[in-house]
Amino acid sequence: MTTSAAGQPLIPQPPATVAALRQAISQIAPAALPAFTRELDQAADQARQGSDLAPLQRFIAQWAVYVHIQRQPELAADFRRWEDTSESGDAAQARQAAAEIGRILDEAHAATGLPAR
Numbered sequence: 001m002t003t004s005a006a007g008q009p010l011i012p013q014p015p016a017t018v019a020a021l022r023q024a025i026s027q028i029a030p031a032a033l034p035a036f037t038r039e040l041d042q043a044a045d046q047a048r049q050g051s052d053l054a055p056l057q058r059f060i061a062q063w064a065v066y067v068h069i070q071r072q073p074e075l076a077a078d079f080r081r082w083e084d085t086s087e088s089g090d091a092a093q094a095r096q097a098a099a100e101i102g103r104i105l106d107e108a109h110a111a112t113g114l115p116a117r
Contacts, residue, residue: 010028010073011024011028013111013112014067016064018040021036021067022036024071025066028071029070032066039059039062043055061114064114068108069108078104079104082097083101085097086098
C-alpha cells in the first residue's frame with residue numbers, strides 16, 4: 001500500500017467504472033484483486049442470465065464504497081476495528097459496532113454519489 005500525508009487519501013476517488021476501480025484496488029489493496037475479479041465474474045454471469053444490469057450496478061457500488069474507505073488509512077483502520085468489535089464483543093458492543101459500520105458505509109455511499117444502502 002502506498003503512504004500518504006497524515007489524514008490525506010492515498011489516491012483520489014476513481015470514477016465508478018470497472019477499469020478505474022481495478023486500477024485503484026491494485027494501488028491501495030492489491031490483496032483484494034482476486035475477490036474483485038471473482039465477484040465481477042459472478043456479477044457478469046448473473047447479469048447475463050437475468051438480462052439485467054442490476055448485479056453489475058451492485059458490484060460497482062460495492063467496490064466504489066470499498067475503495068472510498070480503503071483509500072483513507074485512518075477510516076479503513078476504524079472500519080476494521082468496528083468489524084472486529086462486532087465479532088468479538090458483547091451484545092451492546094456488537095450493536096454499537098453495527099451502528100458505526102452502517103454510518104461509515106452510509107457516508108461512503110454519499111461521498112461516492114451512490115444511493116444509500
